[in-house]
Amino acid sequence: MDRPVIRLRNTATRRVEPFVPIDPANVRLYLCGPTVYDRAHLGNARNVILFDVLTRLLRHDYGAPHVTYVRNFTDVDDKINARAAETGRPIADITAETARWYLEDMAALGNAEPDHMPRATGYIPQMIAMIEDLISRGHAYAAEGHLLFAVDTFPNYGQLSGRAVDDMIAGARVEVAPYKRDPMDFVLWKPSGEGEPGWDSPWGRGRPGWHIECSAMAKDLLGPSFDIHGGGNDLLFPHHENERAQSCCADPETEFARVWLHNEMLLVEGRKMSKSLGNFFTVRDLLDRGVPGEVIRFVFLSTHYSKPMDWTEAKAREAEGTLRRWRAMAEPGGGVDPRVLDALRDDLNVPGAIAELHRIAKAGDGATLAASAALLGLLTPELGHWAGAGDDNLVEAVLAARLAARAEKDWARADTLRDALLAAGVVVTDGKGRGWEAGPGYDPSKLEGVA
Template sequence: MNLHLHNTYTRTKELFEPIDPASVRMYVCGPTVYDDIHIGNARPLVVFDVLARLLRHRYGKDAVTYARNITDVDDKIIDRALENGEGIDVLTARTAANFHVAAAEIGCLPPDVEPRATDHIPQMIAMIEDLIAKGNAYAAEGHVLFNVPSMPDYGKLSGRNRDEMIAGARVEVAPYKQDPSDFVLWKPSTDDQPGWDSPWGKGRPGWHLECSAMSKEHLGASFDIHGGGVDLVFPHHENEIAQSRCAHPDESFARYWVHNGYLMSEGEKMSKSLGNFYTVSDLLKEFPGEALRLALLKTHYRQPLDFTKDGVREARQELNRFYRALALDPDGAGDVGAIPTVVLDGLSDDLNTPLALTGVHAAADAVFAAEKEGDAAGLMVAIASLRAAGSLLGLLEHDPHVWFQGDGDEAIDALIEERNAARADKDFARADEIRDELDAQGIVLEDGAGGTTWRREN
């Protein structure tokens, strides 16, 4: 099945055709490293990690370049460092390191390139000079601004008209702007702010410009996919398009604009005052990273997602079931088999992860069915297929025995609870299945008057 992706630019689901199938290129806006990421930031990380895995599967590992930047110069960073009373370098180094840990814990592979804004200042200055030379930008009072009316197509990605754009900007129109919608490419730095020498004095780049310069440097002026959260469509991505297309008028810049939907938390907009503001590192103290990942993937990426801790608990139960299936592998060979069709087709249809996950459940069903029938060869095929399905989604990457040990007694208690519920529902087949699965892990159950107790017999 061909790959289709929804393109924000055309507002339609389109057949994905890379510029060069031997070099498929995707750029995703990465974190501004001033604070630890929250679960809302984790959503695009996981979504585009799945897309990168799918692209590698389709075009080959070496044919895909996934670039995700780190913004390490920004006013938020300057303000936070001042607040914390620490150096900017200390703050950005620590936050970037924490980011890498969190991303790995939720199963995201490192991108192929991870450019840092501060390593690309000369490219940014060159791009600004180019935009000035072409008549799309102008210097004023130590600033350089992009002149929005110089680009007739401006606003096409977000679908905003000029009045809407100006209405948003009017409150803070600076006197040096030629047009109220003009935005900053370069701004002056005082002595205590990070700054670089430039033709316009000591200063620093605007955020939008950073991504235009870094994507050009690592993927070229035309590339395939640009991704990010829907909150970046305006102004960030609109401005990236303006800069990159005006600097390189003969190039397409990104051809497919892919955006994930908003994330709410416990039914409301996430906010520190509501107590529903979850950082990934805090959630990881309570849940395995794969459970967070699965909870995020259960909603289609374009839909709004309501993240709840109950949802993570549910995801964890599902993973327990998948890992119980994997634990039935008698020699633990870890072979990876054929990816089930529904998983591949689901992902190829605009990353339909809910559909793909039905394929993972079906693969687990097939494992338990083969086990029940005593079909040893079928069991091995089914387990390998389950593993392949998980791998494309970045799930089931742990050794099942380590998964359950890491889970500790809590998982065993949860299984006993599930077995009690099954018995109450007179689903004795499921109750026996759980007893057998626990038995396979060396856990022996004893049903007594006071309830069920268990002991480990290894």
């Protein structure tokens, strides 16, 4: 069966290249998920939205039953241990609550849940088995209760991130410990002290290092080779580099992931997000401030994943106005516009797809607009609660009151109502004052009690 070609930016080759699945009847992708100890910050949402759109496209082209999407939860980690010690709460309670928060926040942004959401603590036997394989093949060694991967046994180490080993030592998060044979060797398993989570293993009671979990879970759920592995570019080194090394050494006849997809980072009002700058937001912060999840999603999609994305209040206001106009005209029964598909297949050019949605909206084709936007996770019924008809009724009431004031030649009241409409972001679209649309900063709640 001939299918349209999807092209993706493969970090492993540094090229945008045609995507060729290992098995077209079983397309498999894995996204590194959150460490569940706190709310997801705004930047955490970017690769979730990216992979949600990618999965929608793959399911459109290959058929939903032929695509498997996995995103994990890291629920064993020193940050979680520290949060438990700080709060006095059981680790299981913290991870369960935080995972629930994460799913609620990602759903509020229009993301469908993956097919599998494994938790690291559910795959300890698989991790132990993989470590044993690495030891038997000469790629891992024991030292002072730790099991470590020997980087010098994998000649291709550094190829994924494109770094020389000496540079990686100098500038990366590398734990230099006296028991390591080489500074770049990384922990596969470490001993657990009293009060720390631990599991029995051939090397004593302990817990896994960070990197082994994704290798073990991906292999168990997707096989030793699968199609696409992704995450933010902050995970490229050391996490993904180490994942690739240990997986290729445990299963030397395989390639682990064929395509590596990394998104760039997030800025807020042109600056790196930082608590010290006062521009650090969680997804929930914005939702609680009344920014609709669909608006957040639209702003994220408006920048290509390979470029830094700048979240600004101005972009959010503009996105809200656009979505309100589109929702007012969207209707069921249409098909996806081919030019929207072409844009998405060209390295997930979502900004290009959004440009096509503007063209479709300008042409007044509400049915095609709705179907095409749904492929981006926009204009869906699930995300439409924020643009309810009650808001429109407020606007209509003020417009009617202004028309009545003008008819009575009460120019002062007419001007007051006009100013109220402008302050609420309402744009009057005809000379008679009856037609309108939502503009930047649209907030109909400002019209309550005005009429």
